[in-house]
């Protein structure tokens with residue numbers, strides 16, 4: 001069974017979905033992390049399409065959720081930290097717009113969700129990847145608030161990073177994610193909408209857990 005949360009960067013999807021997974025003891029799936037791992041392969045291919053698609057066929061991406069962290073490996077080597085660099089953040093939406101990449105990541109996810117209960121988060125999970133999901137949420141927040149959250153998250157490991165850079169990156173990713181041809185970011189008609197601009201983290205988690213407990 002699958003529950004999905006879609007929404008733009010910084011809306012609180014990841015932290016909320018992880019907290020819900022831990023509270024309800026269910027599995028967690030981070031689709032953005034898979035697009036980020038594919039972006040590393042694109043960088044390894046020096047942004048050359050032919051080399052990239054050849055490498056994508058050859059490489060094995062695996063992932064698991066443990067101790068509140070979603071881990072991703074390429075050919076058995078962890079890339080969990082590497083996928084969070086600004087270089088990857090700046091390129092990922094371009095890579096994620098390639099139809100072959102979307103088909104590849106969608107297959108990875110559908111193959112992973114077999115037994116058990118999953119909460120998965122991304123941009124198109126309720127519309128394209130898991131249209132029959134048992135429950136769908138759409139989380140959003142003001143751009144400035146989303147940028148503030150993401151900046152606070154990233155500044156520890158990236159001392160040179162500025163709030164302005166983060167805001168520009170998020171605005172550009174929103175633009176690319178909502179305007180791509182294949183499976184753009186859009187709220188599924190049957191998704192419950194949650195605006196997190198003025199909600200605390202605990203309120204977001206409680207709201208989703210309450211709905212899950214009521215509806216399942």
Ligand code: C5P
Pocket residue numbers: 009010031032033035036092093094096097121122123124125173177
């Ligand atoms: O969630 P996160 O910010 O890590 O996602 C990174 C990028 O991956 C997004 O900006 C988006 O371009 C892409 N993505 C996507 N579809 C998803 C999840 C992420 O296109 N389901």
